[in-house]
Amino acid sequence: MAVTLVNPAGLPQTELYRQVSVATGSKLVFIAGQVARDAAGNRIGEGDLAAQTEQCYLNIATALAEVGATWDDIAKLTAYIVDWTPDKMAQLVEGGGRAAATLGIEGPLAPLTGIGVSALAEPDLLVEIEATAALD
Numbered sequence: 088m089a090v091t092l093v094n095p096a097g098l099p100q101t102e103l104y105r106q107v108s109v110a111t112g113s114k115l116v117f118i119a120g121q122v123a124r125d126a127a128g129n130r131i132g133e134g135d136l137a138a139q140t141e142q143c144y145l146n147i148a149t150a151l152a153e154v155g156a157t158w159d160d161i162a163k164l165t166a167y168i169v170d171w172t173p174d175k176m177a178q179l180v181e182g183g184g185r186a187a188a189t190l191g192i193e194g195p196l197a198p199l200t201g202i203g204v205s206a207l208a209e210p211d212l213l214v215e216i217e218a219t220a221a222l223d
Contacts, residue, residue, distance in 0.1 A: 089113075089221040090162050092197060103180065104196040110162040112221030116154055120167065120215040121146035122207065136168075136175055136213045140182025141189075143216040148190050151220060158190060160220040161197040167215045171203025179214070 089112030092105035099106070123131040123139035124146075132138025143166075151157060168175060183196070197218075207215050 088159055089223045090160055090197065092195060094195075102195060104164075104199045106198060108162045108197045110221035112160070112223050114222040116151070116156055116160070116218075116220040116222060118147055118150045118218040118220070120165075120217040121150070122209075122212050122215050130211060133211050134213075136178040137182035137185070139213045140166075140179050140216070141186045143214060144183060144186030145189065147216065147218050148186075151218075154222075156220050156222055158192045160222055161218050162221045163219045164197055164199045165217050166199065166201045167204045167207065168201060169204055169207060169213050171201070 089110055091109045091111075093107040093109065094100050094105050095107060121143045123133075123142040125131055125142070126149075131142040147161075148158060151160065166179070168179065179201070186192070207213075
C-alpha cells in the first residue's frame with residue numbers, strides 16, 4: 088500500500104481521521120472537488136448536508152475505482168462547507184459514516200481539512216470534497 092496513516096504523539100488523537108499520511112507511491116491521483124450530483128447530474132440531498140456529504144464520498148469512490156485505486160490510497164481530503172458552523176460537524180460525520188458503511192470503509196480517514204466558504208459553484212450545493220491519492 089502506498090499510503091500510511093499516522094497520528095503522531097504530541098498531536099490531538101482523533102478516531103475520525105489521522106493527522107499525517109505518508110505517501111510513497113509513484114503515481115499521484117488528484118480528484119476534482121466532488122459535489123452532490125449523481126452520474127446523470129441529478130441533484131442529491133437538496134438542503135441536506137449529510138446526504139450531500141455522502142454523495143461526495145460516493146463520487147470520490149467512483150473516481151478512485153476508475154483509475155484502479157481504493158479509499159485506502161487516499162493521502163489527503165479537503166472539504167469545502169458552505170456557511171460552516173461547528174454544529175454542522177454532526178451532519179458532516181453522519182454523511183461520511185453512511186458512505187463508509189455503503190463502501191465498506193473501515194478505520195479512520197486520511198488527513199482531512201475542512202474549510203468554511205460563503206458559496207460554491209451552484210446555489211444548492213452545501214459541500215464539495217476533493218481528494219489526493221497515491222498509487223504504487
